[in-house]
Amino acid sequence: xxxxxFTKPKYLKDAVFHYCxxxxxxxxxRLLAEIFEELDIRDRVICVPPAGCAVLAxxxxxxxxxxxxxxxxPALATGIKRVLPDRIVFSYQGDGDIAAIGTAxxxxxxxxxxxxxxxxxxxxxxxxxxxxxxxxxxxxQSSTTTPGGRNVQRDGSPLDLSQMLAITNGTKxxxxxxxxSPKRIKDTKKAITKAxxxxxxxxxxxxxxxxxxxxxxxxxxxxxxxxxxxxDMTKFFPIKVIKDEVGKI
Amino acid sequence: MSEKKLMSGSHVIAEAAxxxxxxxxAGYPITPQNELTEYSAAAMVRTxxxxxxxxxxxxxxxxxxxxxxxxxxxxxxxxxxPGISLKQEGISFAAAMELPLLVVNTMRGGxxxxxxxxxxxxxxxxxxxxxxxxxRTIVIGPASGQELADLTRKAFDYADHYLTPVxxxxxxxxxxxxxxxEFPDPIDIKKLPTKPWxxxxxxxxxxRLIRSLIxxxxxxxxxxxxxxxxxxxxxxxxxxxEEYQTDDARLVxxxxxxxxxxxxxxxxxARERGxxxxxxxxxxxxxxxxxxxxxMTGRIKEFLVFEMSTGQMxxxxxxxxxxxxxxxxxxxxxxxxSTPEExxxxxxxxxxxxxxxxx
Numbered sequence: 001x002x003x004x005x006f007t008k009p010k011y012l013k014d015a016v017f018h019y020c021x022x023x024x025x026x027x028x029x030r031l032l033a034e035i036f037e038e039l040d041i042r043d044r045v046i047c048v049p050p051a052g053c054a055v056l057a058x059x060x061x062x063x064x065x066x067x068x069x070x071x072x073x074p075a076l077a078t079g080i081k082r083v084l085p086d087r088i089v090f091s092y093q094g095d096g097d098i099a100a101i102g103t104a105x106x107x108x109x110x111x112x113x114x115x116x117x118x119x120x121x122x123x124x125x126x127x128x129x130x131x132x133x134x135x136x137x138x139x140x141q142s143s144t145t146t147p148g149g150r151n152v153q154r155d156g157s158p159l160d161l162s163q164m165l166a167i168t169n170g171t172k173x174x175x176x177x178x179x180x181s182p183k184r185i186k187d188t189k190k191a192i193t194k195a196x197x198x199x200x201x202x203x204x205x206x207x208x209x210x211x212x213x214x215x216x217x218x219x220x221x222x223x224x225x226x227x228x229x230x231x232d233m234t235k236f237f238p239i240k241v242i243k244d245e246v247g248k249i
Numbered sequence: 250m251s252e253k254k255l256m257s258g259s260h261v262i263a264e265a266a267x268x269x270x271x272x273x274x275a276g277y278p279i280t281p282q283n284e285l286t287e288y289s290a291a292a293m294v295r296t297x298x299x300x301x302x303x304x305x306x307x308x309x310x311x312x313x314x315x316x317x318x319x320x321x322x323x324x325x326x327x328x329x330x331p332g333i334s335l336k337q338e339g340i341s342f343a344a345a346m347e348l349p350l351l352v353v354n355t356m357r358g359g360x361x362x363x364x365x366x367x368x369x370x371x372x373x374x375x376x377x378x379x380x381x382x383x384x385r386t387i388v389i390g391p392a393s394g395q396e397l398a399d400l401t402r403k404a405f406d407y408a409d410h411y412l413t414p415v416x417x418x419x420x421x422x423x424x425x426x427x428x429x430x431e432f433p434d435p436i437d438i439k440k441l442p443t444k445p446w447x448x449x450x451x452x453x454x455x456x457r458l459i460r461s462l463i464x465x466x467x468x469x470x471x472x473x474x475x476x477x478x479x480x481x482x483x484x485x486x487x488x489x490x491e492e493y494q495t496d497d498a499r500l501v502x503x504x505x506x507x508x509x510x511x512x513x514x515x516x517x518x519a520r521e522r523g524x525x526x527x528x529x530x531x532x533x534x535x536x537x538x539x540x541x542x543x544x545m546t547g548r549i550k551e552f553l554v555f556e557m558s559t560g561q562m563x564x565x566x567x568x569x570x571x572x573x574x575x576x577x578x579x580x581x582x583x584x585x586x587s588t589p590e591e592x593x594x595x596x597x598x599x600x601x602x603x604x605x606x607x608x
Contacts, residue, residue, distance in 0.1 A: 044453035048316075051462075058458045064448040066319040067460040069342050072312035075304070079316020079324070080448065083273060087450050106307035168345040233566070241590075 009033035011062040012041050018056055023223025024179045024212025025053060028121060029060050031189045036063060041088050041198060048077045050092040050098075053127045057092055071102025075111035077116045088199055091116040097125045099135040099161040106161065110205045113170025117195045118207040120162070123214035124233060131217030135159040138236045143217070158236050162209045166243040172204040174242040178211035180229040184239070197249045213239055253431050259424040262353055262395050263288035266325055267296055270438040271351070273317035273324035275302040276311040280365045281421030286327065299437075307332040311339030311352070318348040319459050321447035323405050323438070327353035327392045329421075330371050331362060333379070340414050341380030343432035344476070345461035349408030351401070352386075353417045355424045358584030366584025367420035367507055372402070372561035375418050376535040383473050385480050387415040387487070388534040393471035394428030400532070401425040402433055402500065409442065411483050418555070422507045422586065484536035491530040492541070494520065498527030499605040500596065501545065503566050504555040505531045513556050514589030519596045524606070525594055533560070539569035546573035546586075551603050553577045555592055557585070575603070 008014075012033040017026040036042040040238040045063040049055050051070035058065040068076040073091030081089040098106050098120050109116065125143055126132040133143040133150060138158050140149040150158070165171050173195055188210055195206035211233050213225035220228060250607070256264065262295050266274070274289040293299035300317070304310035310326045317324035328336060333354045343350055351565050354369045358364040375388045387407050391397045404415040441545070449459055463469040493513060495501055504512040509530040519526040529545075531538050542552070552574055554563045559582045579595045581587050600606060 006316075006341065037549075046320075046448045046450060055462055058460065062451070064451050064456050065458045065460070066316065066448050066456075067346070067462060068315075069312065069338055072339070075309040075312035076316035078302065079275070079313035079318070080320040081316075082302070082313075082323040083317045083320035083324075084449055090342040095308065104305050105309050108309065144381075206472050 008010040009037060011036045013060050013062050013148045014017045015059045016058065019053065020216040020223065020224055022213055024123065025121065027059060027179045027185060028119065028188070028210060031185070031192060035189065035193050035196060039113060039193065041200070042194065044086070045090070046080055047078070048073045048089070048110055049093070050168070052094040052097055054092055054094060054121065068104050070236045071097050071100070072105055072117065073097065073102065074114070074118065075105040078109050078112070081114060081116050085115070086197060090119060093121070095120070095122045095124065095134040095136040099159050103161070104243045105180055107165065107168065110177055110207070111168040111170045113204040115204055117199050119192065120207055120211050120239065121212045122208040123212045123213055125219055127215045135161070137159065138233060160237065162207060162242050165207060166182050166200050168215065171207065171243055172245045173206040174209070175244070176209040176211070176237060176242055178229055178234070178239055180211065180213060181227040194249060198246055201249060203246055209237070213238070224239045251468060253429050255427050255429050256394065257284060257425050257427050258394055258397050258419060259284035259355065260288045261397040261430050262327070262401050263292055265398040265432060265583055266351065266405070267299070268400040268432055268435040269323065269405040270441055271323040271325050271405060272296065272298050272438065273300045274321045274326065275304045275312065276326050276328065277304050277307045277310050277332060279329045281357060282327055282329045282353070282424055285353060285355070287291065293577040298498055307335035308339065311336040313351050315339055315343055315348060318343070318350045319448045321410070321449060325351035325353065327355065329355045329357045330359050333371060333374065334517060335374055337374070338379035339423065341378070341382050342461050343414045344384035344386060344491065345382065346459050347412040348414065348459070350414050351404050351408060351413055352414060352419065352447060354420070356418055356420045357409060358582070364584045365421060367422040367557060367586055368509060368582060368584050369420065369506060369557040370561070370582060371418060372534065372556070372558060375416050375602045376565070379608070384476060385595050387411070387413060387483060388580070389415065389417045390532065390534045391417065391423065392427070392506050392509045392530060394430040395561070397423070398430050398432050407487060409444070411479060418506065420507050487533055488538050490531040490541055491532060492540040493528040493530065495527030495545070497525050498549060499525045500551045500603070501527045501549050502553045502555055502596065503529045503542070503562070505534060505562065508555050508557050511587055511589055512592055515592030515596055518589055518593040519600070521535070521599065524596060524600045526600070531562070531575040537565045537569065539565070541568060542569040544574070546570055550574045551577070551599065551605065553579060553596065553599055556580045558582050569596035
């Protein structure tokens with residue numbers, strides 16, 4: 001008898017991912033779809049996708065979606081959540097979206113303690129536009145706008161937004177994870193699940209930063225990209241619980 | 250039961266909004282419209298289901314309003330000229346996503362930071378879309394406290410009915426002037442038509458998507474034409490204006506908002522002096538009452554456009570008249586408030602130079 005070893009999650013649509021081979025978005029989408037099912041929240045979820053590669057998340061996730069202008073996800077999610085406080089509202093954002101053009105919206109939504117969740121996918125580059133420097137591009141990392149590598153004197157240092165957010169009172173749970181190994185993927189799922197639970201309990205702002213490979217723009221093979229996450233990115237963005245005022249939930 | 254109250258224009262808009270069922274206000278401080286924000290703060294607190302957020306920026310405010318609109322609420326923001334520039338990205342998105350919402354612009358002198366005095370320099374920005382892309386917003390230019398009350402309600406109705414952002418433009422004069430106003434009774438928001446497109450979680454239905462990204466060029470073109478069709482319907486259905494003493498007029502002044510009130514005083518003075526002068530006051534600035542002006546050219550050959558700007562609505566008047574009559578202009582930009590006497594002088598000079606006092 002054949003044993004079923006793989007099933008498409010119920011709330012992942014029947015669409016082929018447009019993401020590049022080795023990209024982390026498709027893994028994260030899958031995790032989200034699994035979590036919607038496991039927490040039985042699909043009928044209450046509203047997702048705010050960003051500008052960037054993940055804008056097309058609505059092709060894959062079978063939940064209500066309201067697209068935000070670049071960087072404005074947390075403001076838009078604030079509007080939805082305040083009108084419908086019993087729904088589960090989350091924004092899905094890239095590093096440029098959340099930590100450059102949308103910094104103000106992110107910090108203030110966090111500081112107000114908006115009871116929303118942010119999925120922050122950190123791949124260190126502007127992916128959709130072709131691999132320009134992001135606020136999270138690590139020192140020395142080459143991008144199309146940092147030829148020869150990010151130079152701290154010229155380009156500034158990588159910005160640790162999650163750490164910044166942790167000092168605001170409104171944030172209750174912030175964790176940095178990665179999707180570069182089965183263990184880390186499992187940890188990421190646990191973290192996202194907890195973040196949604198924080199919101200469901202009405203406790204306040206939760207954010208999961210996920211280090212995610214972008215082999216295309218990093219000019220690496222998918223396997224090299226997974227190693228780069230492990231060996232290079234984590235030096236600047238260590239995997240850890242950054243803030244947890246919630247504990248067991 | 251309606252009640253008459255003496256209130257400033259900014260307060261009138263905020264009160265009328267709550268009575269129109271608005272339950273979400275987000276804004277950012279900027280003069281000369283802070284009274285609207287402050288009144289909304291208090292009004293939303295005492296209104297069940299009401300939300301007020303002082304946003305971190307104009308940009309955040311409009312996006313909060315977009316979110317609230319997606320979730321089905323009647324929602325608004327307000328600001329003044331420089332702040333409205335910042336909101337334009339969001340207004341473009343709302344137009345593209347066909348989201349109902351209200352934006353109030355209490356215009357001030359500009360460009361740049363300018364000053365806080367009454368001006369009408371944002372007409373182009375308001376009526377041409379303002380943000381990027383091929384779209385229009387409904388633009389309303391009230392000229393009295395009572396109109397602010399009535400048109401704020403209409404603005405929300407238009408927004409919901411046509412699924413489009415609506416803008417009310419005024420200035421610090423109309424915003425701060427106290428006038429007696431009779432408010433319509435508050436709407437029971439439960440009786441508003443249901444919105445079958447909102448995002449409230451896909452319970453018992455397929456998931457929904459509200460987006461403006463349309464990568465397929467054929468679909469984006471189709472979306473553009475769909476919007477155009479809607480704009481044509483709006484133009485047919487809601488274009489409005491006031492005609493004052495135009496029946497026997499030989500010269501017609503065209504002005505809106507605060508400028509129209511000044512112009513009306515000037516027309517009265519001119520009439521007292523025996524000149525046959527009338528006034529056309531566009532109430533909707535987009536859609537613009539082009540047809541009434543065009544049709545008037547059969548009997549009126551001289552028009553005087555008066556604006557508190559260097560001449561913006563002037564272009565719409567010229568487009569309407571299509572060279573069939575002479576269009577003159579008098580403008581005072583930068584926050585200068587003309588007197589009726591000043592405009593009456595302009596009328597008189599024109600009346601004489603065009604020899605309109607003959608048979």
